[in-house]
Amino acid sequence: MTTPGALDRFYSVIPAGGIGSRLWPLSRADAPKFLHDLTGSGHTLLRDTWDRLTPISGEQRIMVVTGRAHRAAVEAQLPALADANVVLESEPRDSTAAIGLAAAILERREPGVIVGSFAADHVIRNQRLFAAAVKEAVAAADEGYITTIGIKPTEPAIGFGYIQCGGALTVSGAPSALAAASFVEKPDLATAERYLDSGSYLWNAGMFIARADRLLEEIGRSKPELLAGLLELAAAWDDPATRGPAVDRIWPNLEKIAIDYSVAEPAAAGGRLAVIPGYFDWDDVGDFASLSKLNSGGRTTDLAILGADARVLADASSGIVVSQTKRVISLIGVKDIVIVDTPDALLVTTTDNAQRVKSVVDALKVSGSTDVL
């Protein structure tokens, strides 16, 4: 049952790592997706994430895990972020290491802490419904469940992974909690339609809420060496004399594995994973098709325009223009187009081809054009 004050023991963790290669040339190694305003809100996605979490956990209880290169940009975006809550990665080691280290550090500082991990670069539009789902998730986490918030699908999306729901759980404070039967990878369209019709599949939004001790226990079940490294690092973390050497020695050798594989799937298989259905608008803004839809109110006949200084003149055109220059951009008769105009690189494709943008990044690497990556 839920201990009174579970939310008081809640800590938000924001892993701010991925570049977002399918959003190249907007997203780059030195300007990753979470540092962009992709909704025209006037704020970066990271800042929007922070603003969504502060009403739930408070400014003092949000930890950000990011790359050393992004420290200044992150701190500029989040001036209220406490120094002790910045975890810098010397290199990317995937989400188990990032979230696991945060959990291990927090558990040492505050035994019994409940951590919730929320991507830095997703878009969520209904704060009230989001907060309600997190509150239920915290309640389920306090009961010992590894808990996720799965998004109620609104269409047969093929760009997301899905969570297959099982029966209802009885958890005080989490009336909508269900058992998670399994996680499934991005489906083809026919499968996605079947998932949608069944009513028993939710989108995997990569949100994981758990007691830190339970999260570490799950990592230890599947990846004991990784857990040992994380615990050793956490033990050295809060002493300036020991942190640096420990990071140098341990971090580069940690196994790179997504938390979906190390924690979520095994926990689901073992009946230890709860899912709270989320009814808020959510998008991972994974590619330009998604960005286009997000910025045109879902109307594919519209042309979405992103960029404070955009000078776009469009005739009989639809899709999206992202402008990071002050150039005049003129479109005539191009449908479902994607145009990303940056000072040193230009992308022209269509929303249908949005998933293939990552291959350009790969091709540019191969061809040595790393100056624009």
Place this chain on the structure above:
Amino acid sequence: MTTPGALDRFYSVIPAGGIGSRLWPLSRADAPKFLHDLTGSGHTLLRDTWDRLTPISGEQRIMVVTGRAHRAAVEAQLPALADANVVLESEPRDSTAAIGLAAAILERREPGVIVGSFAADHVIRNQRLFAAAVKEAVAAADEGYITTIGIKPTEPAIGFGYIQCGGALTVSGAPSALAAASFVEKPDLATAERYLDSGSYLWNAGMFIARADRLLEEIGRSKPELLAGLLELAAAWDDPATRGPAVDRIWPNLEKIAIDYSVAEPAAAGGRLAVIPGYFDWDDVGDFASLSKLNSGGRTTDLAILGADARVLADASSGIVVSQTKRVISLIGVKDIVIVDTPDALLVTTTDNAQRVKSVVDALKVSGSTDVL
């Protein structure tokens, strides 16, 4: 009959005036179409035109009519162009004024001169066949005909005007000369197909060859006031003391009318117009569809790339990229695309919409974005 030495009395005139609005943003007020290399030859179209004419008339017998703003660029392209053969327009007054003034000046300097006017911004690929057609046209001109060279159509083009041919003429030195029955405007596709099938229509390439006195006589028939102005200007031209005042007084008041309407159509209607069929490759490169075809060997499945510093990475794409920057341009899955990338303006359209580019220029004028025109 042909006077021996008619070619010795031949003078080429190159009106270098039009901006080429359908090639915006490549062509601009300060960088008109004739100052671009549109074929990857390494030379501007103006220079290619000059190089095509010098074997026929000689470097000393080519006159260029251009805007004052283009003087330096024209002289840089054509270092052998004689000062006396540069006619500068204070403002554009269309082709009757431009060609008529050249004819009037040359007729005063050298009575009996034969002038041939050839656009500065067309592409012709077979010098030998071009020279042979000009030679026949000069012979017909010497007989008193207003003479044009019409291009044998290779496809049912809808972007060109046509010349309807009549019966054969008997002209010494011009065995292929035909009477021109009429000029017709750009047709629709069905009509263009009918023209092509009939075998009796040629493309109007805007080449006019005539004795200067005959050309002026035709202008006088249809536009006597315009002729009077031209003759007055020509009389003042070669005296530095009188040219400037005459230009200031007369030029801005000359009627703006294309030579097709003032000379060619009336001459055709009156049986005074001869046409020499031209069998050489010709293109007016009127829009980006034409430019695309020209630079991809006619294969519409190819992607043509223009620009010395172009860095283009294309996957499953066709059409044309014109690059005037050093930016990486990446295309994925865009067919028949037109991308023109310049430092201050970007155009994205398709070859099907190429004719609509001019409307962008009009819209930019209306919106006050004249900085990129």
